[in-house]
Amino acid sequence: MGPYREPSQEGRELTPAEDTESSTSTPPLSIVALDDDDDFRQYIAGVLEADGHEVRTAATPEAFYNACEARLPDLVLLDIKMGRYAGEEVLAEIRRRWAKLAVVVVTGYPSLDSMRQTFKQDVFDYLAKPFSLAELRHTLAQAAAALGLGQRPQDRLRHELGRQIRLARTEKGWTLKDLSEASGVSVSQLSSIERGAHLPSIESLVAAATALGKKPSVWLEGVGL
Numbered sequence: 702m703g704p705y706r707e708p709s710q711e712g713r714e715l716t717p718a719e720d721t722e723s724s725t726s727t728p729p730l731s732i733v734a735l736d737d738d739d740d741f742r743q744y745i746a747g748v749l750e751a752d753g754h755e756v757r758t759a760a761t762p763e764a765f766y767n768a769c770e771a772r773l774p775d776l777v778l779l780d781i782k783m784g785r786y787a788g789e790e791v792l793a794e795i796r797r798r799w800a801k802l803a804v805v806v807v808t809g810y811p812s813l814d815s816m817r818q819t820f821k822q823d824v825f826d827y828l829a830k831p832f833s834l835a836e837l838r839h840t841l842a843q844a845a846a847a848l849g850l851g852q853r854p855q856d857r858l859r860h861e862l863g864r865q866i867r868l869a870r871t872e873k874g875w876t877l878k879d880l881s882e883a884s885g886v887s888v889s890q891l892s893s894i895e896r897g898a899h900l901p902s903i904e905s906l907v908a909a910a911t912a913l914g915k916k917p918s919v920w921l922e923g924v925g926l
Contacts, residue, residue: 727842728851729753734778735765735791736807741830745778748834754841762791769799775850776803776825776841796823803848805840807832855900858921862906863897865920869913870895883912 732754734745742758749756757774759765769777777795781788788808795802804823809830825848826840845851849860870880877895881888886905893899894909901909910917 727752727838727845729755730776730841730845730851731755731772731774732757732776732778733765733768733774734758735762735783735788736760736778736780737783737786738780741780748837752838762786762794765791766794766798769795769802773799773802776805776844779804779806779824781806781808792824803844803850805844859900860897862901862920863895865915866891866901866909866913867895869910869915873913875913880909880912884908 732749734742734756736742736745736758737760739760742760746756746758757768759768768774779788779792779795781792788806792804792806795804803825805826805828806824807828807830825844828836828840849857852860866880870877873879875883877888877891880886880891884891884905886901886908890899890901890905891909894901894905906917906920910920
């Protein structure tokens with residue numbers, strides 16, 4: 702098999718502005734890629750390291766598990782169709798060991814049926830080989846923004862607590878004013894917390910959670926604390 706090369710005309714074409722924004726706005730990520738194709742592993746490591754990411758590659762599920770156990774990455778690139786190995790089984794094991802680990806599935810044999818099965822196991826996205834570097838960058842940028850990847854622990858905590866409070870408030874059909882009246886936390890402070898601009902104090906967190914009928918410990922677990 703010859704060296705893996707980026708396709709010149711594949712998939713959705715991103716505009717130059719989208720591609721530039723994706724490569725420059727994505728924070729450095731720790732990525733582990735599992736693929737049985739040596740050329741693809743070399744390619745993916747080279748292009749992503751050039752973008753500032755830390756990339757570790759694995760040719761077998763065992764090597765992949767060992768890499769993740771040694772240091773859990775921000776995101777995994779998983780080939781779902783690998784000769785001797787079943788990517789679907791690897792994905793199920795990932796979900797058993799690391800339920801919240803971000804996974805992007807890549808495969809040279811895409812099908813709607815396999816894609817539907819894959820998404821049932823909670824992957825962030827699905828890329829069909831051959832995909833362009835622009836598409837890969839765009840997917841990584843979307844994952845980083847949506848899941849808070851590549852952030853410092855305190856940044857992830859701020860982002861997740863704000864998201865959980867906003868979701869719980871929305872579930873109750875409350876406005877910020879409603880939550881403020883029920884919790885005693887000011888509207889401006891709640892707005893800042895929900896946007897992830899400020900980390901709530903313990904008192905504000907407990908007050909908001911109590912008003913919403915939620916447990917702060919569950920929210921903290923969502924950030925791995």
